[in-house]
Amino acid sequence: MAGITNAAYRRLCLEQATAQGGSSLFVCEMITSRGLVEGDATTKSMLTFDELETVRSVQLYGTDPAYVGKATEILCADYGVGHVDLNFGCPVPKVTRKGGGAALPWKRNLLGEILTAAVSAAARYDVPVTMKTRLGIDPEHLTYLDAGRIAEESGAAAIALHGRTAIQGYSGTADWEPIAALVDHVGIPVLGNGDIWEAGDALRMVAETGVAGVVVGRGCLGRPWLFRDLAAAFEGDEVLVLPNLGEVATMMYRHAELLGVHMGEERGCKEFRKHISWYLRGFGAGGELRHALALVSSLAELEKLLAELDPDEPFPQAILGAPRGRQGSARKRVVLPDGWLDDMDGSGLEMFEDADEISGG
Numbered sequence: 001m002a003g004i005t006n007a008a009y010r011r012l013c014l015e016q017a018t019a020q021g022g023s024s025l026f027v028c029e030m031i032t033s034r035g036l037v038e039g040d041a042t043t044k045s046m047l048t049f050d051e052l053e054t055v056r057s058v059q060l061y062g063t064d065p066a067y068v069g070k071a072t073e074i075l076c077a078d079y080g081v082g083h084v085d086l087n088f089g090c091p092v093p094k095v096t097r098k099g100g101g102a103a104l105p106w107k108r109n110l111l112g113e114i115l116t117a118a119v120s121a122a123a124r125y126d127v128p129v130t131m132k133t134r135l136g137i138d139p140e141h142l143t144y145l146d147a148g149r150i151a152e153e154s155g156a157a158a159i160a161l162h163g164r165t166a167i168q169g170y171s172g173t174a175d176w177e178p179i180a181a182l183v184d185h186v187g188i189p190v191l192g193n194g195d196i197w198e199a200g201d202a203l204r205m206v207a208e209t210g211v212a213g214v215v216v217g218r219g220c221l222g223r224p225w226l227f228r229d230l231a232a233a234f235e236g237d238e239v240l241v242l243p244n245l246g247e248v249a250t251m252m253y254r255h256a257e258l259l260g261v262h263m264g265e266e267r268g269c270k271e272f273r274k275h276i277s278w279y280l281r282g283f284g285a286g287g288e289l290r291h292a293l294a295l296v297s298s299l300a301e302l303e304k305l306l307a308e309l310d311p312d313e314p315f316p317q318a319i320l321g322a323p324r325g326r327q328g329s330a331r332k333r334v335v336l337p338d339g340w341l342d343d344m345d346g347s348g349l350e351m352f353e354d355a356d357e358i359s360g361g
């Protein structure tokens, strides 16, 4: 997740999952293929990994097979990446306007060309390529079944499906029925995504759809221990970890500390600020203290402020299963390039390849 899953947060989540003996894959924030090929400094700085990450997993954005192929090659050859995921799910207008993200699978042949370019570059390093997508552009322009078939034909190792269309953004509830339909439609593993808020949701998704695994998005915001719960649940132990406020505070400090390791203390503390309300959601911490925490600029200050929280306050059960993070409302329309929906082919289409880092999926 853009702006969230940097090396520090991936490490924190990994610590939680491995404490329970679980095996999860934590994907680096999305980077653009052109940014990487042209050696853009921001892109390169995002390719930072923690020493605990035994499999380096990166999500690439791209619309041009040549750039995506070259970027995949660079990831495998120069960054020791062991898994490449391709983003075809981003719904933001800046991206779909250029035919990228969730708009791209409409052009079936172009999708195949991009996947093939990535798969053949990665195959030289024995690295699996997966793709992540949405149901389609809107209910009248669904793409997921064709995308699954094309992913399989192109040699992708798996496909992750978010049960919303681009026009839905992050609003409403994800539809899991199409995820089950995709499982029936393809021979490669399908990973289901959308509204996994608790470990029980993951078990329910597996039971209802037959997916080989789940992809967690907003459910992990301020809750790295969700991965401990997930690991336990998949082992058949459904007991939830419900940390009290003292344990949450310890986790918060650890998060900020790891951010400091990876980006320096001051930047790390600034970066940590946006996570505070997610961690404290539902707890009784007072407004003044929350405000002071949201301005924290050193680990010593953070420690002092966290000590003011009541360590014995129990976890607020009322927020279990509740959505968190961005939701918003459905869009009026998905912004697309002129005439984008007129044909479904797109092979050899001259696409503008974005170099800027973009956010969302």
Ligand SMILES: Cc1cc2nc3c(=O)[nH]c(=O)nc-3n(C[C@H](O)[C@H](O)[C@H](O)COP(=O)(O)O)c2cc1C
Binding pocket: 001, 002, 003, 004, 029, 030, 059, 087, 089, 132, 162, 170, 174, 193, 194, 195, 196, 215, 216, 217, 218, 219, 325, 326, 359, 360, 361
């Ligand atoms: C802040 C934020 C950043 C995201 N960034 C990405 C991204 O870079 N790549 C991606 O595939 N999905 C991204 N997503 C989408 C999530 O991975 C996920 O598909 C979506 O939120 C639905 O799952 P959920 O209901 O479990 O949150 C992002 C979501 C949020 C809220």
